[in-house]
Amino acid sequence: MKKIFTSVFLLLFAFPIFSQTQSEVVEAIQKEAYENSQLEILAHELLDDIGPRLVGTPQMQQAHDWAVNKYKGWGISAENQQWGEWKGWERGITHIDMVYPRVQTLNGMQLAWSPGTSSKGVTAELIVLPEIKDSISFRKWLPTVKGKFVMIAMKQPTGRPDDNWKEWATPESFEKMKTEREEMTKEWNQNIKRSGYDRRSIIPALESAGAVGIIDSYWSRGFGVNKIFGARTKKIPSVDIQLEDYSMLYRMVEHGDKPKIHVVAESKDLGVVPTFNTIAQIKGTEKPDEYVILSAHFDSWDGGTGATDNGTGTLVMMEAMRILKKVYPNPKRTILVGHWGSEEQGLNGSSSFVADHPEIVNNVQAVFNQDNGTGRAVSINGAGFLQSYEYISRWLKAVPDTISKHIETTFPGRPSSGGSDNASFVAAGAPAFNLSSLSWDYWNYTWHTNLDTYDKIVFDDVQSNVILAAIMAYMASEDGSKTSREQIILPINDRTGEQQTWPTPRVPERKGGL
Template sequence: MLKPVLRFTGGIAAAVLMASVHAVPLDKEDLSVAEVLRERALESSDAYSLVESLTVEVGPRRAGTEGDKRAVAWAQQKMKKLGFDRVYTEQIDVKRWARGHAHAEVTAPYPQPLVVSSLGYGAATPKGGLTAEIVEFADVEALINAPEKKIKGKIAFINKRMERARTGEGYGPAVQGRSRGMRAAAEKGAAALLLRSVGTDSDRFAHTGMMSIDGVENPVPALALSAPDANLLEAMLERGKPVEVKLDVENQRLADGPSFNVVGEVVGREKPEEVVLIGAHLDSWDEGTGALDDGAGVAIVMETARLISELPQRPRRTLRVVLFGAEEIGLVGARQYVDAHKDDLDKIIMVSESDFGAGKVWRFDTRIPESKFAIADQMMQLLAPLGIERGNNESSGGPDSSVFVANGVPAMGLYQDGTDYFDYHHTPNDTLDKVDPENLKQNVAAWVVMSFLAAEMEGDFGRVPAEH
């Protein structure tokens, strides 16, 4: 078997081919090539120009909008320019929604304006707005367990703070209020829902995001409240007087419509039917430009594929980049992808996704059989110099990737430092200036090592237990 040893000169890859005999699990020459790719990424990765292009030339791209259409066209054009062997789209069906105005103010006992944002697919108020007393709950469970008479006709206020963590682990407990809160409020007869923003900042803007809306017979207006304004309501309530708030919200549900997953492939030279799938999500919320969520991820995986495509020969199996549509409204693109390709999932030997901003990668997790840990150990030899440590074997690979893992597909995860990610998540402040080009280079360096070695190794990872 001929193996490439690469030397990069003047930005162009030159190869010296030499014979070698494969060792298991990873060949020394494969590791050498991966090391060269890693250094090349650190020197000249151009991921930043991709995320800059996406945020400037497309901007916000909520699923089913004109911005979404522009993003799909942008992704196809960029993939073709970057040298992917195949570029195509797969249509998905999405629920559509139009955001209108959202105003809130305290009317009694201490009149003041509040900063809010409608949560995704939330209902409008009656024309002219509504005014009601607020009733506070520590979290969504307290709302669910409260008697209806305490809530009926009032505005439910969920005041759950999110804890800051490098791993972002505070998000799960806090986001329950957003995902389940409106349903609980509607079932109890509330007039509306106010939610302390699911974020870690103290800035006076709100964090939007999706709610659970399926099957809710009488949806009510639901708004995220900036953290300082949640503090303000909390302080008003502590004074022992009823607090009344006026809401004036205009949103509209639209007819369902199409969006797309955008797919680019570097086709394998020996086993093109076997696939290493790396992804990100193309859509974003509409109040920022989606630089961190998930423009950075889009750029990282596209640049990873570009570097691998410039090798003198294609990797053993196909490297497939999927930019999933409609992740923000419920992993729609990933779910429909898995449904459409259920008979071919056993050909995907590994899945992973970049969807946690643009911080440096600090941990490498897996979801592979224990018998395959030696492969991850060899990968770690090249990841450790990047400041990355070995994590656990419980990875979902990322939000969209989790749908694949639930069906038995092995996963790997390169986890970024998310200490400040939720300061910007789903806000108007998710913009390009939050992206550090040097951090992106380190990300691409890690991704190119993992992706190339998975695509080039002789064996595979087998299957992981599917979830039922």
């Protein structure tokens, strides 16, 4: 008997049994988040050192490898899973200078995937689109673009955002400006339409006619802020110039000054490169084949460093996984995190994962996605799952009131058909929920712009989102019940009179830009 007692004692000593209550785990999550936060370190390494993560660039690959190494350093298994190929491209030095009638360095940058110039650059006169009578007159005008830079954006009547006008202008002046802008925009669009092209298709026509470069300015209705997207030229450079300088150049052309600019854009075409999702997981102990997924897209546009779209979402999910591994290392269900590639071009990484891993998607307990800026989460929609109130509300009860009091829930809500990666899972019938955030002027100032940088991050709000994501993942993992996938019956479409249907999985683009 003594020997048996001794053997049992030694076994218990060698393999201690940890039994944590829900309140203890929730408290431990908060304690680790507040007292040992890694958010600023992660943000510096990802945003300052690696920078923007445009699909197909070396920086995107560097970010994938960095994330895998971080997870492995925390004792979490991780890998990069290839889902496709993309046009390989690397941004180089961009320098844009006015050289006539005077010298001034201009604020602007190359558009993504734009063809480059030599290190000597290109110097040429600027020209704007004329008033177009019809497609015949436009074809007659086209040869005049040969050897010139063509400006393809309208001249904005103001560089001040509307809220600045509303605060300082008289009501009459404010309304006058808005009316003028609406009329100018309408006429600009109609003018391009009369050419026989649209805003996109006119660019290849200008290139074919001999233009040496395309000059755009996609103002985002804020001080000094432009949206930076992709080029549509094959051999000549495309650059975006900030509104302040673009408007000056446009006025010079209008007044017959014949301004000239010098553009150096040393980008590199890297051929075809593989594209990946970074996947990490903490394996479940009781139900390893059921999954709680933390979700955030990893790629960005590259006007800034992709800080709020979606650097902050990425940081939230990485930090949540780090904390869960430390305080909840043996989850009931497998907790998986997906850092998706090429969300910006149409949810390609996440929709590829959904298509390639039905064994995971069919056994999803819940997906928690974050993707809209730096603000604290203030809204959770039931995504059209009829019983979502029952389990989301139950999990939210464990979230501290300091965080949950700011969150408005909508049940059963409606299924997302796009916008972010939760839609890829919803379309496949998996309960996926977006942790929607406060704006912080996201749409005008940081969404896809040249100002989406580290300094715009509000770390207090990001920290709150980490705690929310970690607790929701913990509660979903521990839940004794499997979540219901019962869907609502969608209403009749008022416009068409037809019954609305659940979104269907999209076919991902697996060979992008090629």
